[in-house]
Amino acid sequence: MLLSGTVVADSATVIDNGAVVVDGTTIEAVGEREALVDQYPDHERREYDIIAPGMVGSHIHSVQSLGRGIADDTELLDWLFDHILPMEGSMSAEEMRTAATLGYLELVESGTTTCIDHLSVSHADQAFEAAGEVGIRALMGKVLMDKESPEALQEDTEDALAESERLIQQYHGAFGDRVRYAVTPRFAVTCSEACLRGARRLADEYDGVRIHTHASENLGEIAAVEKDTGMRNVHWLDEVGLTGEDVVLAHCVHTDASEREVLAETGTHVTHCPSSNMKLASGIAPVLDYLDRGINVALGNDGPPCNNTLDPFTEMRQASLLQKVDELNPTALPAATAFEMSTINGAKAAGFETLGELKPGWKADIVGLRTDTSRATPVHDVLSHLVFATHGDDVAFTMVDGEVLLDDGDVVGVDAESVRAQAQEYADQYS
Amino acid sequence: MLLSGTVVADSATVIDNGAVVVDGTTIEAVGEREALVDQYPDHERREYDIIAPGMVGSHIHSVQSLGRGIADDTELLDWLFDHILPMEGSMSAEEMRTAATLGYLELVESGTTTCIDHLSVSHADQAFEAAGEVGIRALMGKVLMDKESPEALQEDTEDALAESERLIQQYHGAFGDRVRYAVTPRFAVTCSEACLRGARRLADEYDGVRIHTHASENLGEIAAVEKDTGMRNVHWLDEVGLTGEDVVLAHCVHTDASEREVLAETGTHVTHCPSSNMKLASGIAPVLDYLDRGINVALGNDGPPCNNTLDPFTEMRQASLLQKVDELNPTALPAATAFEMSTINGAKAAGFETLGELKPGWKADIVGLRTDTSRATPVHDVLSHLVFATHGDDVAFTMVDGEVLLDDGDVVGVDAESVRAQAQEYADQYS
Structure with missing residues (x-):
């Protein structure tokens, strides 16, 4: 062509x-x-x-698509524990398939060709199959939660890691190597040390498997980790092996200089999610400082409930505008940088070579x-x-x-209209 | 229907x-x-x-449409004095007509039915005629600049006011009262005291004529006004008659408590332009405080060169997201408030009754x-x-x-494709 x-x-x-x-x-x-x-x-x-x-969407929650607009203008913890996690915890396999398909359709329709997708605890197979069907390129994995989580989502550590390994064997490199596996702890707050170290073990054991988790998105999370471990979040992640060139940390809104040094020295990738950070009032990530330090910063929309769009162009614009106003400098994060974050930097974060x-x-x-x-x-x-x-x-x-x-x-090869109708029907049961 | x-x-x-x-x-x-x-x-x-x-777009520069993307990622003063003002200063009547038409087409196509439009010094008739042709509702006026302005734009004070009065007589209440006049000083920096007082005189003399100007958008402007007058910008505007229920001040990013009291007491309307304030790195307007004080806050996209879209829905979202992250409060400026700013509050600012x-x-x-x-x-x-x-x-x-x-x-009744082709041809001469 x-x-x-x-x-x-x-x-x-x-x-x-x-x-x-x-x-x-x-x-x-x-x-x-x-x-x-x-x-x-x-x-x-x-x-x-x-x-x-x-475009490369380097932090996405496709399976949250049923929750677009489910709890706008809500306090973060209420949003997460009263709406998002209960929805994730009760979704059936069919709902997960529909939600993931809807997410990939939205991505493909708005120009994203590769995503780093944070799934849920259960029914991860459904998202892998949906990616196969829609044809998107993806790095993705089942979510790990083995402590301080809602009952419907919390798993036994070894079971969770074993299920991750089964998925790696089944889907890593699937669909002509379009789809690869990332071991995906939710975040340090809901993952035991054994779980986090287990994630590193799997990534080391399987060639090309990467690690993707949330990190330092908000101050409550950081305080909780510090209380548990005595360390700042990035130092804790580094301690248990969750830094490095095969690790993608979403958000990194609140990090101190010593944590940024760790990110730079280890080659850890950061995904900036400006719209989500604004809508959930997380804060403004120090993107310019990360870039100055040589840290690879990619761009992500996060999930439909906290954005409420997966449009990568909207996110490039937002990334630039947010840094400009934060720095009071209209030349900050110019178009070329936003474009790199959404293309080549994302490709590097996702670990796909000759992409972007x-x-x-x-x-x-x-x-x-x-x-x-x-x-x-x-x-x-x-x-x-x-x-x-x-x-x-x-x-x-x-x-x-x-x-x-x-x-x-x-859209080629998928009946998008049916997927949308089914998604609305499933979504009506959640609020 | x-x-x-x-x-x-x-x-x-x-x-x-x-x-x-x-x-x-x-x-x-x-x-x-x-x-x-x-x-x-x-x-x-x-x-x-x-x-x-x-939707009501309460601060727009339709005639800057030829300059969409003309100088992105540029320092504010370079942006204004090296790109925007030279373009405005050299545009022909035909270019002004095409630019305004393009702006109104974009507004109508994306859901804005009323705009408060800040035109340029010359060829204002062209924009009035374009509004008549496209069919949009508008409050608009020729720009006044009688000091410290580029040569091509600076006018004699009395000439500028006389031309405003001619336009009022010709267009205020035109097209079935769809189009009304606002006397439009650019901002205090480029307008003499006589010019500002003249604007108030015209607004008082003609029933329904309002006043629209930029105010307190950036710190340099405020410092310049204070140097000239010994007053903070809003106090100066108040001193010369440019506050009140018939006045719309665009931006008001940087105001102190005493200025906010003046805005509240006088019933002056404020137009918040979040995307423009972000892109030009002006700062974050204290919208929640204005609303708490009972000040009517409307919403505007500003011009295509500093946004770069006139989409009112994008601006509602941006208004909400920006306050949330600034306040670190995800419940700040909820959807209902953004919607009011973009509808009923805009209608009040524009002075159209039974609208919004x-x-x-x-x-x-x-x-x-x-x-x-x-x-x-x-x-x-x-x-x-x-x-x-x-x-x-x-x-x-x-x-x-x-x-x-x-x-x-x-679009009904306008050959939008021809307007776009003509706009691109005209735009190619500016950079």
Whole structure:
């Protein structure tokens, strides 16, 4: 396939009248449209206004999709313990499948081609199968909770780790290596030391398996960990093995200088979730300091209940705007940085190689946008336009691994309308 | 016409399976769909998922539309003096007409039915005519700048006031009283005392004419005013007559307690512009304190160069999220408050009576949303859904004064495609 338009190949490379040629699962060529049309005259052609790398949503809760808007404007602990966790704890396998499918549909429809997905304790198989069906690229894992958790969610440590291992054996590298496994403790508050150390053991034992958890999102969490362990949260995670180049920590809103040193020294990845941090009033993460220290910072929407959208373009804009106002500096976190966080940095966090930029030999994870709308007119700088003016509804074409998942705005191979109807029906029982 | 769907009549009234009946320019009835269909069997019917009052964008720069994305990630003074003002200063009448039309199209397409529009120094007629053509409701005025301004924009005080008076006589109450005049000093820094007092004189002389200006958006502005006048900005404005129930001050990010008292005592309206304040790094306005003091706070997108969208739904969400993170309180500025700011509070600021809620006898300014998308599924609470999950692209129907301006997503009576093409051509000369 030959995709043409203004090609934003990476944060520093824009090709007007450009094209990207795809063969099989990878990109064959990137360059001027005219030359590539001559060179590949028989390739099927698609024309969009902007062609860009697929976005990477580096912290998502697809299975919370039934809870979009379930408890807006609510205190954090009430939100979590009275709404989100009870919903997760009582969802059936069928509900989990529908919720995950809805989440992946929303992602694919708005331009996310890879997600790092924090599932729930039960029915993780359903999300893996849904990712297989929708065709999204994902790093994901069943959630571990073995202490201080609601009864419906708390598991025995060894059972939880054994179930994780079964899922690794079944799904890590599945669907043509599109789907990989992350061992996923919920957070230090609800995981015993044995559980956290067990997560590290599994990640070490299975090649390519990574670790994904929440960390230092809010002050109550940090105080609880410090009370239990005598350590700041990141130091505790480091102590039990949950730092390193294969670890993705979501949020990291509240860290001190010594914790940031640990993150930088160990190569731990951080996922910034600006909309969620705003809506749940967690605080403003020190993203610029992380970037200055060389920490890889990716971008995530978090779950539909705390955002309430999985649109990656909205999140790029939010990341930039939030740092600007926090620093009182309009040049802070410019468009190019937001774009990198949402593409190449996310790819690094998810551990997929040759992903996140449009380059020959790299994975054919590509989006095409149509911007012939009043709200996206005029265009001055395409990269900046992508970050500040476009959003997920402009995405008309989504490709993962060379497969077309969204074609002229329509999802391929999944009956999206039925999924939405089923999701609303399931959602009606939760409040 | 009979519009049916889930009717959000105001921030406290949601009618499932509701309907709104329109006759002429006003709302005839609001209630249960079944009863109203029986009562008005011959009315033309339209069905949407959500029916809501049209949004009020209470601080907009439609004529800056050619500059969307013109200088993102730029220092405020460079942004203003090297990009925005030079563009405004050199735009022809035709460019001004196209820019304003594009702005109004974007507003109508995304659900704004009334705007308070800050034009430019020259060619204000073009924007009035564009508002007449598109059909939007507007309070607007030519900008006054008579000191410390770029040469192309600075005018003689009396000339500027005389031109304002001519425009008042020509356009105040035009197009069936859809369009009204606001005398519009740019801000205290670029307006002499005579100019500001002249604005008050005009507003007093002509019934229904209001005053709209920027105030206390950033610290440099406040310091400049204090240096010139020895007063804090709001005190200076109060001194020269620019406070009161007919005055709308955009931004008010930095005010002290004594200024807030003046705003409250005088009934001055404040327009909060959260995305603009974030992107330009102005700061976070004390919206909750204003509301606590009984100050009427409306909501605005500001101009396309500093947002970069005029979507009112995005702005409601942003207003809520920004206060939550600033206050570290997830219950701050809940959905109902954001909705009021974007509807009834805006109507009060703009000075249009019987506007901003769906009530019998009130103005038929109404929007219809389609939400049959993955990103807007499921719905738990409709009002909260409108604020946190929907956005302007969900708006399929827009009515102002009983006239349909957007019908099934298509603009009525204006060739939007030609306007966009012309806008891009004009925009290409600016950078």
